[in-house]
Amino acid sequence: MPFPISPVVSRVIPPPIGEIARLRRSIPAGAEPIDLCQAVPDYPPAPELTDHLAAVIAAPDTSRYTPDEGLEGVRDALSRRYQRIYGARIPSDSFILTVGASQAFWLAILVTSPPGSEVIVQTPAYFDHPMALESLGITPRFTPYDPRHPGLPDPDAIEGVITPRTTGIVIVTPSNPTGTVTPPQTLENIFDLAARHSIFLLLDETYADFTPPPPHRLFSRPDWDQTLIHVMSFGKSYALTGYRAGAIAGSRRVIDEALKIQDSQVVCQPRITQIALAHALDHLDRWAAERREELHRRNDLFVRLLAGSESPLRIASSGSFFAWVEHPFRGESGWEAARRLALQHGILSLPGEIFGPGLEPYLRLALGNMGEETIPVAVERLARVRG
Numbered sequence: 001m002p003f004p005i006s007p008v009v010s011r012v013i014p015p016p017i018g019e020i021a022r023l024r025r026s027i028p029a030g031a032e033p034i035d036l037c038q039a040v041p042d043y044p045p046a047p048e049l050t051d052h053l054a055a056v057i058a059a060p061d062t063s064r065y066t067p068d069e070g071l072e073g074v075r076d077a078l079s080r081r082y083q084r085i086y087g088a089r090i091p092s093d094s095f096i097l098t099v100g101a102s103q104a105f106w107l108a109i110l111v112t113s114p115p116g117s118e119v120i121v122q123t124p125a126y127f128d129h130p131m132a133l134e135s136l137g138i139t140p141r142f143t144p145y146d147p148r149h150p151g152l153p154d155p156d157a158i159e160g161v162i163t164p165r166t167t168g169i170v171i172v173t174p175s176n177p178t179g180t181v182t183p184p185q186t187l188e189n190i191f192d193l194a195a196r197h198s199i200f201l202l203l204d205e206t207y208a209d210f211t212p213p214p215p216h217r218l219f220s221r222p223d224w225d226q227t228l229i230h231v232m233s234f235g236k237s238y239a240l241t242g243y244r245a246g247a248i249a250g251s252r253r254v255i256d257e258a259l260k261i262q263d264s265q266v267v268c269q270p271r272i273t274q275i276a277l278a279h280a281l282d283h284l285d286r287w288a289a290e291r292r293e294e295l296h297r298r299n300d301l302f303v304r305l306l307a308g309s310e311s312p313l314r315i316a317s318s319g320s321f322f323a324w325v326e327h328p329f330r331g332e333s334g335w336e337a338a339r340r341l342a343l344q345h346g347i348l349s350l351p352g353e354i355f356g357p358g359l360e361p362y363l364r365l366a367l368g369n370m371g372e373e374t375i376p377v378a379v380e381r382l383a384r385v386r387g
């Protein structure tokens with residue numbers, strides 16, 4: 001008899017991107033797959049950034065640990081960035097540099113939410129969040145899905161699912177998978193709601209650099225860190241997804257507790273990533289803004305071409321990296337629809353139901369993976385789909 005696997009973890013869904021990627025092998029020869037599965041920028045990092053890294057790679061320090069929270073100079077650069085973007089002074093010791101936003105999320109949840117608690121996620125939810133919560137024995141509570149406003153959180157709907165076991169609310173803006181940007185005033189209202197119930201608001205702004213200004217003003221509230229935990233990824237902003245560049249910002253109370261986990265989990269964000277971040281944070285605002293413009297152009301082009309085509313796929317929402325579309329295969333799950341698109345049309349997408357219950361009629365297309373020249377090819381394929 002093999003040793004048992006924890007039933008808490010074995011109940012969690014397998015990583016969906018891996019499941020869809022396996023379909024690649026079955027795509028008929030001749031149809032080059034168009035991979036709209038994972039949200040990865042298709043462009044390389046800024047050449048000045050890779051030049052900078054090449055120049056430091058052989059230095060003896062580059063291969064060493066850093067303090068658990070990350071090098072002070074890098075957290076200072078992060079603090080300057082938050083000042084530029086949010087207009088608020090957040091001291092460097094309010095940050096921990098993490099192994100992607102993914103690990104920042106784990107730190108936040110481990111610090112705040114014991115097994116048996118509940119955390120509210122907006123629907124559709126970024127699938128890794130419920131996966132992480134379930135792996136930790138925490139119940140994700142999905143808000144009702146509103147097809148009129150896909151991905152826009154509604155404070156009343158959130159309040160409706162708060163129970164005595166709720167420890168916090170997770171909001172992702174711009175939304176993965178719908179691209180919807182939560183307006184600053186709605187975020188203020190959710191912050192107030194969380195504060196009233198003495199629960200946390202975890203704001204994941206992984207795609208913040210793809211949002212047109214103005215940003216929210218939550219960091220300007222004198223008491224921001226009593227309610228807010230901020231999670232950020234720099235993987236998308238600077239095309240460094242493989243460097244695993246993330247950060248968490250919170251109160252001293254949160255940071256001190258999180259450092260216990262950081263030390264026992266990863267010790268520190270890799271130093272090479274910190275070196276990359278220090279450079280990017282101080283020098284690549286303009287480069288990141290140009291990428292934002294590029295993503296907007298792609299999104300506009302895709303939406304315009306698809307709407308003007310014969311395709312039966314309907315765009316429910318789109319923005320930043322994503323288009324959230326309704327598929328035409330009535331009665332079929334998102335998995336079945338994604339399989340069809342892959343095997344018959346060579347387009348890899350993610351099924352709606354991984355983003356929350358009842359979302360089988362939808363698919364997520366990650367437009368950031370496809371250069372402008374590929375968009376007409378993808379739309380032509382989608383126009384050949386028959387419902």
Ligand SMILES: Cc1ncc(COP(=O)(O)O)c(C=O)c1O
Nearest residue numbers: 100101102126176206233235246
């Ligand atoms: C909303 C959201 N949060 C977090 C992450 C993970 O980011 P990272 O690669 O920095 O761990 C992703 C990645 O796709 C994401 O979409």
